Amino acid sequence: MVRHRRGHLLGKWIRQAEHCGPRPIRSMxxxxxxxxxxxxxxxxxxxxxxxxxxxxxxIKRLKRSMYGRVSYALLRARILTPP
Incomplete structure (x- = not known):
């Protein structure tokens, strides 16, 4: 359903999961x-x-690694440079 983009089958899948699926799937x-x-x-x-x-x-990884150590200007420069 996901790989082949068959969203129209979602309703049928939900009904089946509600009746015979495991508890975590039923709650989902x-x-x-x-x-x-x-x-x-x-x-x-x-x-x-x-x-x-x-x-x-x-960006989140860069922010965490540079937290409290550098200025905003350097953080901005690191974000804008390609990886």
Whole structure:
């Protein structure tokens, strides 16, 4: 369903998981139902935020490693230079 972008199968999967899935999966289905439209679109459309998440992770790692040691200007310079 995820790899082949078949979001239209999500409702069927949720119903099956609620009836015969393990307890953690059953509890997750209630959260999926709260925003079913967004989850279905996320499973259907080819767009991804992976590259953005990678940059955010890199910036957080830099901030943690430089915390309390350097000025904002140096942190900014390190963030803006390519890895």
């Amino acid at each position: 289905t209630s959260f999926l139902r709260q925003d079913i439209d967004a989850v279905t679109i996320g499973l259907t459309l080819p767009y991804s935020s992976c590259s953005v998440e990678g940059h955010v992770c890199r």
